[in-house]
């Protein structure tokens with residue numbers, strides 16, 4: 001029989017401080033862009049000081065404490081101090097609209113808000129509408145504090161500065177809630193996903209295995225995924241668990257700043273959404289700068305274009321690994337890594353697999369079903385609703401009175417996907433973005449990926465427009481690269497022969513800018529509104545387009 005010891009998130013940092021105490025954490029200060037450097041031992045010391053300050057202020061287990069902050073050492077300390085006390089660290093995405101932020105902060109009933117200087121204007125706008133909020137802690141030192149005479153605005157450095165580092169972390173039950181993250185709510189109000197110590201620890205452990213991130217104490221990791229979105233993909237836990245050097249980019253996610261950190265800190269592993277990597281590639285284009293230390297980059301959050309994987313391979317010798325997940329899954333669900341028998345395949349055939357979202361990580365159960373809930377085969381062609389379950393998948397949204405899963409525990413992800421005989425899942429659409437033409441489904445994602453392969457296309461989005469004849473027809477909306485000239489026909493030529501004829505968009509609409517959501521994804525709801533009155537040309541034709 002084995003011991004029943006359970007672990008808490010605070011134990012992760014305690015472990016890192018003792019056994020990897022000299023390993024560095026580097027973060028870009030929001031105040032002035034300069035780098036702050038210290039190590040895990042010092043991070044623990046300040047985390048303990050913060051825990052004492054929080055406790056002294058009256059924070060109790062179960063209280064919600066919000067953060068609205070970039071990836072920095074102070075934000076890292078907040079994650080561990082809040083959860084270590086048994087309170088709940090609520091990471092708020094500052095890119096949301098004011099009305100959504102007001103809803104989220106009130107719904108969570110946050111007592112305290114730890115906020116970066118860059119987001120103070122948001123707090124000023126919302127403060128009078130947040131009755132539960134008792135105080136605001138500005139993540140800054142005294143020198144950079146804004147002038148205020150409000151007693152409920154505190155300076156982080158002064159607040160923790162007077163504290164000792166003596167804390168007795170409470171022993172917590174494994175299922176104690178630790179953190180709260182709202183999905184951006186493209187439809188309806190945002191919904192809160194409440195992680196627990198157990199779910200976060202299991203998830204962090206899994207992402208550290210070599211089939212997922214594969215981080216070890218030999219790695220220097222740039223955490224380019226924001227801590228305010230989707231639990232920072234578990235990196236804030238998995239790095240100290242592995243004893244990896246951790247680099248946090250602060251407010252600067254532009255290509256130049258990212259390159260500077262990759263280069264100066266010999267980063268070997270990084271993770272972030274595709275936009276971060278296209279910005280990096282853009283800033284490297286035409287220069288002789290290389291990325292000799294970078295072994296691997298994991299990317300996801302939206303589909304990764306094939307050209308990006310190829311460019312990283314061919315020009316920089318960096319393996320770009322496609323992954324898929326969602327806030328509701330802590331967020332990791334799949335990663336796309338080649339199996340032994342695929343190593344001998346041609347590069348082209350390997351790429352076909354690598355652009356897919358990949359196979360589920362161990363611990364996540366996954367299936368695709370039709371509209372009646374019947375399971376579909378793993379034949380790579382049948383498209384169905386993607387269902388998942390597992391110990392780091394949500395069961396019930398925060399403060400809801402009913403579960404969001406079916407009687408067997410399956411969560412409908414809202415994604416439409418295929419699964420091939422190798423177990424590789426590929427997202428073909430969001431259920432709400434699917435285009436149904438003549439009773440058949442058209443994958444907007446597949447068309448977008450093909451259109452984005454044209455060098456003059458910066459962003460491509462495909463939406464369904466109402467058709468009298470076919471129900472819906474696809475319209476391709478394109479934001480072209482600045483100074484590039486391209487015609488609709490040239491773009492459509494790139495699609496011909498690669499998809500069924502009736503999938504070809506009826507038209508291409510050029511726009512100056514494709515609207516994005518708070519999490520940097522294409523805002524199809526706005527696009528659909530914009531093109532609401534558009535009628536497809538197919539309505540005038542008599543045959544299937």
Ligand code: ADP
Pocket residue numbers: 182183184185186230299300301302303304322323324325326327328331357413414415427429430519521
């Ligand atoms: P938000 O709705 O707040 O953006 P998430 O970041 O949790 O929330 O988004 C999850 C959704 O993002 C998934 O359900 C899926 O539609 C999409 N997504 C995530 N990763 C990928 C990927 N690699 N390829 C395509 N879509 C993805």
